[in-house]
Amino acid sequence: MQKRFENWKEFAMVYSQRGSPGSRRLLLLFLVLAAWEAGSGQVHYSVPEEAKHGTFVGRIAQDLGLELAELVPRLFRVESKGRGDLLEVNLQNGILFVNSRIDREELCGRSAECSIHLEVIVDRPLQVFLVEVEVKDINDNPPKFFRQEQRLFILESRIADSRFPLEGAFDMDIGANAELRYKLNPNEYFDLDVKTNEEETNFLELVLKKPLDREEIQEHHLLLIAIDGGKPELTGTVPIVINVLDANDNAPKFDKSIYNVRILENTPNGTLVIQLNASDADEGISKEIVYFFSNLVLDNVKSKFTINSNSGEITVKGGLDYEDLNLYEINIDAVDRSAFPLTGHCKVIVKLLDVNDNNPEIAITSLSLPVEEDAALGTVIALISVSDRDSGANGQVTCTLTPHVPFKLVSTFNNYYSLVLDSALDRESVAAYALVVTARDQGSPSLSASVSVSVEVGDVNDNAPVFAQPEYTVFVKENNPPGCHIFTVSARDADAQENALVSFSLVERRVGERVVSSYVSVHAESGKVYALQSLDHEELELLQFQVSARDAGFPPLGSNVTLQVFVLDENDSAPELLPSQAGGAGGALTGLVPRSVGAGHVVAKVRAVDADSGYNAWLSYELQPAAGGERSPFRVGLYTGEVSTTRALDEADASRQRLLVLVKDHGEPALMATATVLLSLVESSQALKASSRVSAGIVGAEAALVDVNVYLIIAICAVSSLLVLTLLLYTALRCSAPPTESACGPGKPTLVCSSAVGSWSYSQQRRQRVCAGEGPPKTDLMAFSPSPTPCPVSADVGEHQILNEDNFAKPRQPNPDWRYSASLRAGMHSSVHLEEAGILRAGPGGPDQQWPTVSSATPEPEAGEVSPPVGAGVNSNSWTFKYGPGNPKQSGPGELPDKFIIPGSPAIISIRQEPTNSQIDKSDFITFGKKEETKKKKKKKKGNKTQEKKEKGNSTTDNSDQ
Structure with missing residues (x-):
């Protein structure tokens, strides 16, 4: 019991210890052979049959290159197909040993090679080794005869050298252990002759040495001994009983003593295998021959073949299968019909030829x-x-x-x-x-x-959750109930099981002074987004945050999606009157009106703001009719809030007029506020004195507001001063520079009416005046006057649009093509402080309501429906107004902003107007050029007294223009 691989090692170790050069060369040869055998992927062992339990077979773990410590964790196992548990492996030392009795004859029969094929399987990772254990045959089976006794009937008339076939023995062993030799016990009548055929099988014949005498001996008892070639030798015996008959002289004879036949294994039943023919030299009935299967023929042979006793034909009887048995030996007796029959003998050897009649078999041993x-x-x-x-x-x-x-x-x-x-x-x-x-x-x-x-x-977690789109836009109305569902996000993960379980969370960030989690929350499983509190459009117009989707795999994967939640405005803020109007008794707006004013004279202005936006912040003014159905001599501008006269006042009008102005927005439902205007009709001289006192009161109020907003005013003045200083420095440098030859010179300053700025005619005029490669002339002047006086027409103006009284009396509706702008919506308090501080003033009427930008697509307001103003009040951030031929900036109906633009510069200069003088004076214009500055200085030197007299004399006319 040795393994081939170990034999090489042991043999090499023995020779290496001797130390001779020859032994070293032999050692090298053995090591090469061992390496070749180890690399073939198979390990071979040998074990003798009938070995005891626990017999060592080989160190299988070591020979397969496996560590003893990893046999159990890697689920080391040995499987033997159809061999049971003959061999086992000790997982502690990796030794393959005999577990139960191994009988080679039971496993392989008489096959020349007998091996046990083992599949050694280890997991983690999966490896398979094929181990072949050869079972060595030992001489453990003695020769055996099929029958316990062989009986022969021999006529006494048989001559010497007559031969009689005998049944041989068989040995379950193989090789030398199955090589049988025979001997017969010594006697004077019979001898034994053994022949070997081409199939290497023994053919025994009993040879008659001298004639028998039935009268002398009727029965002869012989002993046939079979001896195998094993060591030690084993023997088997069978008694032979010979009955001597008194009959026939000639026995039937066959042409051959042995017939060899080859047929296919799938030969059908009834097919002729061979037809035997025997002859007898006798005459008469002794010549007639009958064929039989000999007593030596086994039952399994008789089940496969049949013989016709008269003709001697052997045919196939049962199904033949090469895989079951591929060689059949059939002993035939030919007997004559005499009273003392004689028998002739022969053997038919039938060898089957293999036919491809078996389908391959597939077995999955491990999956x-x-x-x-x-x-x-x-x-x-x-x-x-x-x-x-x-x-x-x-x-x-x-x-x-x-x-x-x-x-x-x-x-x-x-x-x-x-x-x-x-x-x-x-x-x-x-x-x-x-x-x-x-x-x-x-x-x-x-x-x-x-x-x-x-x-x-x-599945492996190799896919992150994916949203349907990278960004979602959600619209939510303000004043929503807390906890309401506003949106649902969903993400898909292409993985499976827990790798596809998606959970949602909110990506924390700050929104102003608060964190986004104080506004919204996300349900982890459903992805529903809830508003945790009531949203206010006036406080927060856009809430932008991210939602994260993360799967449950390891490691987890995730992605984010952006949500833009727009808070839509609702009409939840009523119009509010500006606090500056609460100057009269009981919070009413008071004023003095000279009886000499004509129709269209503005006597007061109602100012209101709305915290909402869009249509909800678009205000309109209505004058409630007086009690008794009397027609009031005053009216209010629908969108400006200006209270003006409808006709000339007379003595019949009451000296005290009480007007009730209703301010409404355009929301649904509309909200409103009421303003009271108290007007006193006085003579012109009283109105001048009262206006002086009112101006003094306004100056005191403005001083108080300046104290409150001193830091804001200082900042604004500093920026304005820096801007003016920069412009003056730039103008001085331009004037001091040597004149250059160009296609056109600087030209005279041009007075441009504010109503013409942005119009088509103004754009065409400026286009004609701009030189190639240069900007517009630096001396253009744009003036804005708070009064509705038409713009003067001069030769320089030319094609400028001339404004008439109808342009101011008839309100113009804003164009419907307006856009939202966050910068145009300002808070109410900041606008009030700026107005009262005198930073932005628009004459006696106060600051006007701002209107949205009108698109060039609809230059006429009549082209569409009336669109609301965007902002409420004056926006402290709206210091830049963009004008152009394609996008004219429109003011409210019947008013002009108290600002002017210096061409070529983005700055806007506001002009403070005194309420006592509403005419356009040359001092109200700012121009940049040496000629205009020189003229101003000369006018101041000539004498201010004459100018003051003219102004006092025209005060009455100014009041009527207002």
């Missing part, structure tokens, strides 16, 4: 499922063994795999294949593969067998 989609190439998935019971080419099998998928078959050992991974897997593309393994032999025609293998791909 590791599922296969992770990130498994490495070459990973073993299954072990497949194929076999075919046929022999030769009919038993040679090849294995193929269909369809062409990311797997392949690799031949490991003889008729063993491994199903391995050939290319990368992706579970999201293909979750399972249906494979078909086909085994086909090389017979003609070839036979095949197939088996289906379903390979499931295991």
Whole structure:
């Protein structure tokens, strides 16, 4: 009991210890042979049969290159197909030993080779080794005879040298242990002759040495002894009883003593195998011959063949199978019909030829499922063994795999294949593969067998959750109930099971002074977004945040989506009157009106703001009719809030007029506020004195407001001063520079009316005046006057638009093409402080309501419906107004802003107007040029007294213009 691989090692170690050069060369040869045998992928051992339990076979773990410590964790196991538990492995020391009795004859019969094939399988990772244990035969079976006694009937008339066949013995062993020799106990009548045929089987004949005498001896008792070639020798015996008969002289004879026949294993029943013919030299009835199966023929042979006793034809009776038995020996007796019959003998040897009548067999010995989609190439998935019971080419099998998928078959050992991974897997593309393994032999025609293998791909967390779109826009009305559902986000993960379980969370960030989690929350499972509190459009117009989706895989993967929540405005703020109007008794707006004013004279202005936006902040003014149905001599501008006269006042009008102005927005439902205007009708001289006192009161109020907003005023003045200083410095540098030759000179300053700025005619005029390669002339002047006095027409103005009284008396509706702008909506308090501080003033009427930008697509307000103003009040941030031919800036109906623009510069200069003088004076214009500055200085030197007298004399006319 030795393993071949170990024999090489032991033999090499013995010779290496001797130390001679020859032994070293021999050692090198043995090491090469050992390495070659180890690399073949198989390990061979040998063990004698009938070995005791625990007999050492080999160090299988060491020979396979496995560590003893990893046998148990890697699930080391040994499987033997159909061999039970004959061999076992000790997992503590890795030794293969005999576990139960091994009987070679029971395992392999009389086969020349007998081996136990073991499959050694270890997992993590999966490895398979084929171990072959050869079972050595020992001489443990003595020769045996099929019958306990052989009886022969021999006529006394048989001559010497007559021969009589005997049944030989058989030995279950093989090789030298089954090589039998025979001997007969010594006697004077018979001798033994042994012949060997071409099939290497023994043919025994009993030879008559001298004639028998029945009268002398009727029965002869012999002992046939069979001796095998084993060591020690074993023997078997059978008694031979010979009955001497008194009859026939000639026995039937066959042409041959042995007949050899070859037939196919699939020969059908009734097919003729051979027809025997025996002859007898006797005459008469002694010449008639009958054929029988000899008593030596076994029952299994009689079940496969039959013989016709008269004709001697042997035919097939039962189904033949090469895989069960491929050689049949049939002993035939030919007996004559005499009273003392004589018998002739022969043997028919029938050898079956193999036919490809067995399909290959496929067995899946090990299957590791599922296969992770990130498994490495070459990973073993299954072990497949194929076999075919046929022999030769009919038993040679090849294995193929269909369809062409990311797997392949690799031949490991003889008729063993491994199903391995050939290319990368992706579970999201293909979750399972249906494979078909086909085994086909090389017979003609070839036979095949197939088996289906379903390979499931295991999921790996390699896909992050994906939102349908990267950004969502949500519109929510303000004043929503806390906890209401505003939106639902959803994300899809292409993975499976826990890798596809998506949970949502809010990405924390700050919105102003607060965190976004104080406004909204996200349900972790459903992705529903809830508003935690009531949203206010006036406080927060846009809430932008991110929602994160993360799966439950390891490691987890995630992605974010942006949500833009626009808070839509609702009409929840009523119009509010500006606090500056509460100057009269009981919070009413008071004023003095000279009786000499004519129709259209503005006597007061109601100012209101609305915290809402859009239509909800678009205010309109209505004058409630007086009690008694009397027609009031005053009216209010629908969108300006200016209270003006409808006709000339007379003595019949009451000296005290009480007007009730209703301020409404355009929301649904509309909200409103009421303002009271108290007017006193006085003579012109009283109105001048009262206006002086009112101016003094206004100056005191403005001083108080300046104290409150001193820091804001200082900042604004500093910026304005810096801007003016920069412009003056730039102008001085331009004037001091030497004149350059150009296509056109600087030209005279041009007075441009504010109503013409942005019009088509103004754009055409400026286009004609601009030189090639230069900007517009630096001396253009744009003036804005708070009064509705028409713009003066001069030769320089030319094609400028001339404003008449109808332009101011008739309100113009804003164009419907307006846009929202966050910068145009300002708070109410900041606008009030700026107005009362005198920074932005628009004459006696106070600051006007701002209007949205009108698109060039609809230059006329009559082209569409009336659109509301965007902002409420004056915006402290709206210091820049953009004008152009395609996008004219419109003021409210019947008013002009108290600002002017210096051409070529983005700055806007506001002019403070005194309420006592509403005419356009040259001092109200700012121009940049040496000529205009020189004129101003000369006017101041000539004398201010004459100018003051003229102004006092025209005060009455100014009041009427207001």
